[in-house]
Amino acid sequence: MLVQEQLKQIGTVAKESGVPIKTIRYYEELGLLKASGRTEGGFRLFDSDTLSRLNFIKRAQSLGLTLLEIKEFLNVHDQGELPCEHVKAKLQDKLVAIDEQIQQLLILKLELEGLLSGWETIPESSEQTICPIIEQA
Template sequence: MLAEEQPKLIGSVAKESSVPIKTIRYYEELGLLKSSGRTEGGFRLFNADILARLRFIKRAQSLGLTLSEIKEFLDVHDGGELPCKHIKTKLEDKVKAIDEQIQQLLILRQDLEGLLSGWEIKPENSYQTICPIIEF
């Protein structure tokens, strides 16, 4: 067996991947990772593919995918299929959601600019209102 095929201790996985041990344990608890066993001392062991799996998880998170969504993709992969079609659909959904958020933010910006444009207005009965600019 080649050295790189040797099971890796969780500490070495954490060091090589820059993912904290606590996070690796959490991912294992969620089913995103699977240890290949434990040492006599009880330390988790992982196969060499763990680093690629962690890179995938981190990249998917950076694209806005949730751990639950990532688990679905990994389950498809673990079942022997490529999850690319599923990922493409999910990313298309993310783009649509971002477009909707952008539209909502543009409307909010317009509302804020409208409020700010009338900022100098002072009510006659200022004791009856907290801030007339933002009240209707």
């Protein structure tokens, strides 16, 4: 005899995952999650895989991955393959982007330090100048 899997209503999934119902509906709309059916009252029902998918989505988002990127990974998974190579490539891309952002922030930091170091040498006010520190560039 087959044991039927216990399906959970959307409210239970939301409580157990910490993801709001509205977000779960949005993820379903985007194709990240699939409801297994509905109750007689129209509530969405989800299988046990939903919680692991939600955990994966939340963790991937915390690493800077977009919902579109996450959907690609889940599609690979749904085809019976591990998406690890795809994930690795995206994370390497994120690392490159972060390095570029760090360089841009360091340049900005130096520029701000330079502006602030000249703070004491502000000329007298002029009607055509809003703030000479910013405008001296």
